[in-house]
Amino acid sequence: MLSTGLVVMAPLGSLAQIPLTKAAARPVSPQALIKVHAYTEGGVAVFPVRDITRNPHVMQRYACDACDWAPRLERADWRTTPLFQREYAKEINAAARRYQLDPALVRAVIHAESSFNAGARSPKGARGLMQLMPATARALGVRRPHDPRENIDGGARYLAEMLARFRNDVSLAAAAYNAGPQAVQAYAGVPPYDETRAYVQRVRVLLYRYRRAAQLDWQG
Structure with missing residues (x-):
């Protein structure tokens, strides 16, 4: 907990963003710089510099909740780790059609989040x-x-909502999926959190590989 005695919201999950209060969700102006105030258990408290005692917004400390219960993901080489090309194909293709997404992107996010473990549950509840x-x-x-x-x-x-919100920029959408859209907006880009940057890179590497695998399958 913070040494200041402030009450801080619980850490966020990779996707699940605890609804912010109306005040906390206000857009942050370029002049109101964002500052990482202090680490908390499982997250960092982020405040506007001019309003450090109000509306704390806690971002998760780790790249993905799956990493808490599956340490093997932290050791994975995303350039060579085996892909899941057939698992849940019907469900992924249906959702991709419904929300006009690239199935490879859905598959990449699932791989990055849970390594295709449908029973995954993180300590934070994701x-x-x-x-x-x-x-x-x-x-x-x-x-x-x-x-x-x-x-x-x-x-x-x-994921489709994040892509629409950030003009189909995959890096920004992935960052928002991981750290929350408010953080992406506040920093006008991928937030400077090591874990979020690693997550974005992970999704992009996996996306390239799943697209390439689909192309090779199509070519026979």
């Missing part, structure tokens, strides 16, 4: 293939977060 926190799952209409179809549909919908 669940399923796309690691949805309970509040986010409810907001997306996902009643059974460990159900692959519901989880993929909800996660794909959120």
Whole structure:
């Protein structure tokens, strides 16, 4: 906890952003610089410099909740780790069509989040293939977060919203998926968190590989 005695919100999950208060969700002007005030257990507290005692916004400390329960992901070489090219194809393709996404991107995010473990549950409560926190799952209409179809549909919908919000920039959408859209807006780009930058790189590497694999399959 912070030494200042401030009350800080619980850490966020990779996808599940705890709804901010109306005041905390206000756009941050370029003049109101964002400062990492202090580390908390499982996250960092981020405040506008001019308003350090109000509306703390806690960002997760780790690249993905899946890494907490699956340390092997931290050791993975994303350029060579085996791909999941056939798993949940029906669910991924259906969600990709519904939200006009590249199936390879959905597959890359699932791989980055849970390594295709439908039963994944992080210590922070993120669940399923796309690691949805309970509040986010409810907001997306996902009643059974460990159900692959519901989880993929909800996660794909959120991913599509982030792409629309950030003009189809995959790096910014991935950063928002990991750290929250408010952080991306505040920094006008990928937030300077090592874990978020690593997550963005991970998704981009996996996206390239899944696109390449799909192309090779198409060519026969």
